[in-house]
Every structure is written in structure tokens, then in C-alpha cells.
Amino acid sequence: MQYSIQRQLSVAIENKPGRLATIARLMANQGINIRDLCVIDNIEQGVIRLIPSDPEACRAALQQANYFVIEADVLVLILKDNPGQLESVCHALDKAGVNIEYAYGSEDAREEEERIVFKVSNMAEAIKAMSELEN
Known part of the structure; x- marks a missing residue:
């Protein structure tokens, strides 16, 4: 696990x-790669959450x-x-008293790895x- x-950034x-x-x-026009993406819909508004290759440039472009x-x-x-990987992470966070506020992710094309993004209540405890x- 890495x-x-x-x-x-959320917009x-x-x-x-x-x-x-x-x-x-x-x-694309700024040369910024979107590494992770989550789009949430609502009746009147949506939210785009993204992890860009260059957060500072992304923020500046969006604000501009x-x-x-x-x-x-x-x-x-x-x-x-593999089965149980997500469970072990969630269990470890639960045991540490860390709330998972939301998560999103995907699997690679080879079906060998998953990349999952967690917004947590306490980053220090999560790490x-x-x-x-x-260990």
C-alpha cells in the first residue's frame, strides 16, 4: 500500500x-492534468472535486x-x-477514531491496483x- x-480542489x-x-x-489549456475526479450532482448545483497535477496553477486558473x-x-x-484491502484501511481509520467524510476512487485497467481518495476528519491520525x- 502506498x-x-x-x-x-472543489468547485x-x-x-x-x-x-x-x-x-x-x-x-487542458493551462497544461494541468486532472489526476482524480469526482462529480456530485444535486438538483440545482453540482460539485466537481479534482486533484490536479499543479494545485496552485489550477486554483489560479479557476479563480481567474x-x-x-x-x-x-x-x-x-x-x-x-484484492478482497479485504479497503476493509483493512477503513478498519484502521475507525480504530484510530478517524471519520471518513467522503471517498472516491477507481481501479487501473489491469485490475491490479485501486486509487482511492479519502477526505478524513483528522489527517495526522489517519497518516x-x-x-x-x-508494519
Whole structure:
């Protein structure tokens, strides 16, 4: 298992066609890669959460385009794609008293690894739990 703390940006958007395309085009034009993406819908508004290759440039580009940006540190895990991996992480966080506020992820095309993003209530305790889980 690998883990790291990464910077996630969240942007509120209208829940209408083309809004994600606009954000993706803005990032492409700035040469910013979107490493992780989560889109949440609501009746009137959506939220795009993304982990960009360059958080500072991403924030600046979004703000220049008049988007309101919220930043947060998130825990990114690379897990082997085997039964029980997610359970052991969640159990370790629970045992450490760390709440998982939300999570999203995907599996690689080879079906060997999963990349999961966790927003947690206490990053220091989460990192401690992950380091203990490795041992």
C-alpha cells in the first residue's frame, strides 16, 4: 500500500450540460492534468472535486475564470486490488477514531491496483494509522 497527502480542489457548478467540459478545457489549456475526479450532482448545483497535477496553477486558473474554489488536503491510497484491502484501511481509520467524510476512487485497467481518495476528519491520525497498517 502506498499513501500520500494531496491537495484537492472543489468547485461548485451549475448542474447543466457542458459545465464539466468547460472546467476540463480550462485545465487542458493551462497544461494541468486532472489526476482524480469526482462529480456530485444535486438538483440545482453540482460539485466537481479534482486533484490536479499543479494545485496552485489550477486554483489560479479557476479563480481567474470566476469560480469559487475550496481547497482541502486528502489522503490518497494506492491499494492492491484484492478482497479485504479497503476493509483493512477503513478498519484502521475507525480504530484510530478517524471519520471518513467522503471517498472516491477507481481501479487501473489491469485490475491490479485501486486509487482511492479519502477526505478524513483528522489527517495526522489517519497518516499514523496508515503507517501502522504498513508494519
